[in-house]
Amino acid sequence: MDWPSAWSSPTAQVFPWAATRSPWSPFPIPSNRLALRAYGPETGGVAQRARLFDALSPATAPLAGVQAWLRRFPDPAPAPTARSWAIVLVGDEPEAVTRTRESAADASGLASLAALPSPDGIGFAPADLLAFLTGEARDLDHVILAPAGTRFVRDAPARLAAALGADPEGYLVYGDALIGAPGAETILAWPSFDYERWLEQGYGARLFALPRERAVSALNAGAGDLYRLVLAQIDDPVRARRTVLHLPGIAATLPPLDLAAATRRLSEATAAHLQARAIPARIWPGNGAVLPAIRVEREPSEGTVSLLVMPGRDRDGLAPRLEALRPALDRIGGELLVLGQGALAPDGARPWSPARAMNRMAAAAKGDLLCYLDGDLEIRDEGWLLELLGRLREPSTAVVGAVVRSASGLVHHGGLVLGPGFGVGEALTDHLADEPGPGDLMRVAREPSAVAAGCLLLRRCDIFALGGFDEVRFPVHYPALDLCLRLGARGARVVLTPHLELVRVAAPGAPEPARKGVDPQRSREVAALRARWGGVLAADPAYSPLLGLIDPAYAALACPPRPRVARQRNLHRSDDVEPV
Template sequence: MTTTALRVQFGRSDEACFSGFVYDPKDLTRRLVLELLLDGVPVRIARADAYAPELASESIGDGCYGFSFALTPELIADSHVAEIRLANGHEAVGPSIKLDAADESISDSRGPGGIEWLGGVRFRGWVRCAPAESPMVRAIVDGEPVAEARASNFTHVGGIDNANLVKAFDLHLPREYADGRVRRVHFVTEDELQLTTTPLTFVAFPDKVEDFFASFGEIESERLRGRMLDRLLPASAPFNSYESWRDRWDIRRHGQESCERPTAVVLIAGGDEELSLQSLDEGKHKGWVAATLPPLEGPGTFDPLELREFLAHEAADAEIVVFAHAGTLFDVFALQRLSEGFAAVSQARLVYGDLEVCDENGRRWPLALPAFDYERMLEQGYCTQLFAIKRASVEAALEAYPTNLYRMFNCHFDGDDPAVHSQVVHVPCALGCAPQLDLTVHGRLLAQASLTHLAARGTSAKTAPQRGTQMPSARVTRKLKRRSLTIIIPVRNRRTLLQTCLSSIAPAVADAGAQILIVDNDSSDADMITYLETLQRRGTEVLAVPGPFNFARLNNLAVDACASDDILLLNNDIRAMDAAWLAEMQSRLAEADVGAVGALLVWPSGMVQHAGVALGPSFAAQHIGNDRLASDPGYGDMLRIARECGAVTGACLLTRRSDYIAVGGLDEVRFPVNFNDVDYCLKLRSQGKRIIWTPAARLYHHESASRGRDQFGDKASRFERELRNLRSKWGEHLLEDPYYNPNLSLDAVPFSALAWPPRVRAPRVNVPPAAVQLPPGF
């Protein structure tokens, strides 16, 4: 096919951006890949698969043949001509653009925005506008506006290297449109800009698909179909509808007197204790006695001797002791649910639940918390705002002389008994509304309590208070133990990527005394081959691994070839932001029960690419934070504190070589390219290891820059096969991730909406996952 047979539009959108569309009129299924050239030199590559409103209005295929290139002003400053050609081709397509001409711009073919259906009645979209603007977007059904949302967030469009930062919005239609009928919806801005040339078609089911199908009769096959659709087409509700959501899915139960136990409530002075006592009076649990402990050394502290006196006299009959800050508004079933937590887990030692927080207008918002997360306890004390302890455990804890709630909780982990972790129970429903705390004061208390605890464990570390927005925050840095390290970087061509990566990580590599092992997978570019030879002469080891690209196999062979204590899997499209990232990751691996450590990865646009992996959304594994800027604190401040998570990405993953070998490394057969990192982390967790993500290790990631995206083109079938394998092997755990709350939605963006309906909200503990062993061929 000649390039003259293509229909092409190419122009300059603004000073440093170019856009257009290209398609083959004789084969509308093709998605062409283009190179942008400046003065004849290729500088960017992009797939022409973006939505182009002009083509959609002409009914050209599905309208998705657009492309865009976003450059820096510095890159085009000394250039004169821009043109495009088919990737690996020789002939330019479309017009060339003279960059020094007075006006070579055209209308932006990328359109004013875009919309994506996330399942249920939830939609996510973007609008092209000035960064300071936040336009309102309206959803139109049958000619009537039914919902609106302001585009006040950020996202990017145009691929990774060609990313354009745009304003984003999240919009839910009213629940009445979840009626099982096929619906069509338009989206327009307040200025009447059409974001959808043709209406989006969707279908949403009432409450649960499983219940909807069950209404057809007692047919097991229909219920099974509904259960699967619940996983694949999850429904959600926005956080700003929390109060109505809570009323709709209220699990407050009567007739649970058998779970009630005599309870002592200890309030730490600093807030309005009368509000707390009033809420306890209004509760369903009547067998309680309360005391407010005055400050010992300032706000947030108490005298352990006064607590001992209270337990010996007024609370002599109490079996359970509940701790909270004065001013906490207890849910009417809070004490009962805490009792249920102890009843559900016979060995339970501590029980905590979710919280609510109030804004300045008194509106309540949900803090849906994970099952027990030791690392997050140290850096945020997230589970210490409202919790319960068995009386005997409180009396034992008093021997450590705790003077604040952070120390009262973490002193139970002063020993080396790993069984204690499984004795912490999480009740996944809101037990109360937390009062406003002085986060500066409490950050200092948390930092000191974590330091005292680590010292009691014999762990050499330092702590420092940090700035939280919803909860206290502290940074924990363990003392590094000098261990040998090999950094493994698979490559195939793309010298510039590798050169940038190596240059950026050089200071950290030198500080760590690490070795670098380049795994070359059939590089054919002469420039790359010469560069690899130069690296070898300078002492960098290069391992040649020919054959089809198999990320798991490349890393497995590299691990076999090295003999270091630890290994770091690193993509060649990574660029370090500073020299401290590697030491931070190594400090997290200092704990013997940590299996892998991941970092904060940021796209060049400033959006978060990876802040850990959540299991369950889309019945798969999704990166956390893709809807946030790197400066955003995240839901519950989770982007600012180190924490455990279901998995971390293999793009930057630190682990022990012995652990890697013990679990069989990455699975070359079932997960050659996708999800091998998730599977690896789950295998580690099945052995009792923890997976840690830390925001203090910060790097840029040009995700899939060297080999493209796996959800498109010829790679799509492989991606789907590997996703099926993930679901088959770890399916039950995908819906029961201890680090993902059952009240949160399972649609594609984790930690961004409420589940409709919530999943099972029984008391839970953080236990290792178990895989389903798949026979060959399945």
């Protein structure tokens, strides 16, 4: 077949894979598959038209084609605003400043641009920025901060300023970005406000806007770098879910980052922030690939602990794994409960239900804090329980989960993404466990909307306040996901940590359970999720509208992107769950 001449245009050249992708590709070809099902494997006009439709109207685009994707789907024009604003560059190297100035020359509303001396593009003298904000910029409303050398996308600074001006509660707005050399850029597509990831990565701190008055207040309190300026706006992580905004859309291409300097400054800023909040913690340097990474180790949450083990498929190896759990429990005086074999049998006419088993174990436990653990998980980290308990130290955190890898070194569970197939997808499953992941996602703790039940730490009172896991709607596949969303509807946070070594082992000779395929029970539970949680399935706040709703997640760009409007970390909504 001869393809139309549109393939030679810069806006179309990235999409011809759709006609030839194999069935296992992450880039779906729905029309081609529908034609195959309807008409069989024929090569006539129907198949050709289906391939052409998929090529011209794809559901996703490869991440490597971000520039062509940007030309095809430019960000919407900024809303009109009477607000005036300034750009402040951290760094004053003349060529870098010129690149940024030229990229922002046509920005509507820009009243002034200043460049601050900086040794690393992150830190600056507070007096220098104060002199600008209280002098030349004293009558302006907002200030946008970025390192010198940033190349703004047309109208992006105006979009940031307009989004902040449209929200009377807005303390800060940050945008998505690109990094890397021209033609080989990597997209940094952020979630809505993620407090845990701000602490350990400072992910949006190199491109953000805030009201001039709030910048002045932070500077007077001693903020002397981009990370401290940001963290000063989120001293209350619960309130910050309303006041910190994410504006989806590529705002700029960022210059190279001095990772060593960024890690040091982020460590100092996070330590000062937690100290001001009276949260005891230690800070450890991490291993970021494109962004700084640190590990925040809070003191463990207070309360007695019950470790509730659900026997897995490898029953013969359960005893040594249980024995490996005892030292961590003995150090804190916790109890260990293992679900008995009798409880695994069907209850009357009802089939085996993990949700019912977890409720029974919760009722039998004596601890204030309940840690559910899949019996097929092998602990290879002495401090695993303290890491989970430390994450629950924050009063706003209600659920803590952990990244789990397989014995082969791949990610088995890296969190859940809501939306693929108007259902649930896995995040980063089958990636190498030692990879950094997109935007260094695997190097830092973060806040997905939900986690799976393999490793789960909760407060006992929270489980019973919600009436336990839902045994009726989600008896098998999604009881933990539903509980996470119900807690999220009440303003609580779900945290996923990669900072412990959990390995899923398989029974010798036993095949791995299939991840896909027709499962009537799963289909019923997905239908229940759509009925109860349709809003969050359509717009997962922990996932970017710029990324494709495919499984696995983070593998492609969305065509077209979902709405690119400023978003808070809103509470999840459902018809039968009300926030309190």
